[in-house]
Amino acid sequence: MPKVSSVIVPYAAYLRVYEPLAAFPEPERSHWERYARRADRPSYQEELRRALADLVPTPPVPVPVHESGDAFVLDAEGVLCVCPWRTRLRGWQALAELAEELPPPVLDAVLPPVLRRQAAQDYERWLAGHPDARPWIRTATWQVPINWFVLVSDEEREYDQGSGPAGDTAPVLRYRTPMVQARRRVARALRALKEAVDEGPLIDGLVDVGRWLEEFHPRSYVELDYGGLVHALSAGTLRDDHSAADVAEGIAALRRGDGAAAGAAYGRLVERWRAVRDLRSAN
Numbered sequence: 001m002p003k004v005s006s007v008i009v010p011y012a013a014y015l016r017v018y019e020p021l022a023a024f025p026e027p028e029r030s031h032w033e034r035y036a037r038r039a040d041r042p043s044y045q046e047e048l049r050r051a052l053a054d055l056v057p058t059p060p061v062p063v064p065v066h067e068s069g070d071a072f073v074l075d076a077e078g079v080l081c082v083c084p085w086r087t088r089l090r091g092w093q094a095l096a097e098l099a100e101e102l103p104p105p106v107l108d109a110v111l112p113p114v115l116r117r118q119a120a121q122d123y124e125r126w127l128a129g130h131p132d133a134r135p136w137i138r139t140a141t142w143q144v145p146i147n148w149f150v151l152v153s154d155e156e157r158e159y160d161q162g163s164g165p166a167g168d169t170a171p172v173l174r175y176r177t178p179m180v181q182a183r184r185r186v187a188r189a190l191r192a193l194k195e196a197v198d199e200g201p202l203i204d205g206l207v208d209v210g211r212w213l214e215e216f217h218p219r220s221y222v223e224l225d226y227g228g229l230v231h232a233l234s235a236g237t238l239r240d241d242h243s244a245a246d247v248a249e250g251i252a253a254l255r256r257g258d259g260a261a262a263g264a265a266y267g268r269l270v271e272r273w274r275a276v277r278d279l280r281s282a283n
Contacts, residue, residue: 010048011232011279015138015148015209016223017179018074018081023217032082036073044072047085048228062111063091063119074176076221083136083223090135092123101141134215142232142280143273146247147205148224150189151175151182151213154245161235171230173238179213179220186210192254196262232279243269 021029035041042050047070067088074081095116099107107116127133140148152175162171186206193203213222230238250265 010051010141011228012139012141013144013148013229014223014225014227015140015151016072016083016225017136017213017216018072018076018083018221018223019136019217020079020081020219023220024082031069032071032084033080035069035071036080036082041073042070044225044227047087051087051091059112059115060110062095062115063122064088074221074223079219081221085137086135089133090137090139092119092126093135094139095119096123134212136216138209138212142229142277144224144226144229144243145205146202146243146269146273147209149244149247150185150206150251151209151222152177152224152244153181153185153248154242157242157244159238161239171235171238173226173230173241175224175244177222179216179218179222182222183210183213186213189251192251196254196259229276232276241272243272 021033024032064087068085071082071084074083095111098111102110156175156177158172158174158176160172162169186209190203190206190210193200193206197203226233226238233241246265246269250262250269253259253261253265
């Protein structure tokens with residue numbers, strides 16, 4: 001089992017959408033075009049560092065005061081695509097979800113009720129003027145939701161084990177796929193699941209992520225990134241993790257009517273990710 005640091009590290013995975021510049025209206029399009037030419041664009045680690053820095057002051061800053069003007073940039077076959085951070089919007093949404101993750105006494109100790117009420121009021125006022133707002137990045141802690149793996153294929157898997165005995169370069173495990181492929185896979189998976197079962201959390205999750213994907217330009221790219229989860233998993237576990245292949249195998253088995261094979265694939269997934277979530281309670 002990998003050693004879990006006593007330092008608070010966000011063991012989070014990310015689902016990101018990179019949209020082509022054509023998807024953005026002016027003057028935002030020109031802003032991102034200039035931004036993409038910058039040599040000093042912040043990294044994934046810098047986004048994380050800034051988020052953690054806001055939690056250090058007393059009292060903490062649960063949501064940034066100003067929206068971020070940063071983004072991740074991807075050159076996809078000559079098409080420049082950007083994934084805006086939108087850390088303020090994501091902070092508001094994460095704060096609303098936090099009540100489901102922590103018991104009330106712990107939540108009050110981490111973020112006093114007065115701060116949460118103020119943030120909720122700020123979000124409500126902001127949302128009134130931005131009713132169609134949606135983030136380009138989704139986050140999941142201590143897991144990769146099974147429905148995320150539906151969007152990608154094992155052939156799109158990219159694994160870099162990193163280098164250096166002290167972990168000077170962290171490993172990377174991610175998938176990238178064109179938006180049209182991700183939407184097609186969602187539609188096919190939903191058909192197979194609905195024919196096999198009436199309802200369930202996997203169907204609900206797929207419907208939700210499918211609706212989210214419909215909000216973006218059809219020439220976008222979708223990225224599933226293990227993010228900080230790589231620090232909670234051993235090199236061997238990362239190397240042998242082919243969860244997207246397991247999901248594809250399970251859906252194909254459902255389409256054939258082979259419940260036993262579908263159950264076996266689902267069992268491998270559940271066991272793999274239960275072991276990861278169990279680390280959350282480890283000292």
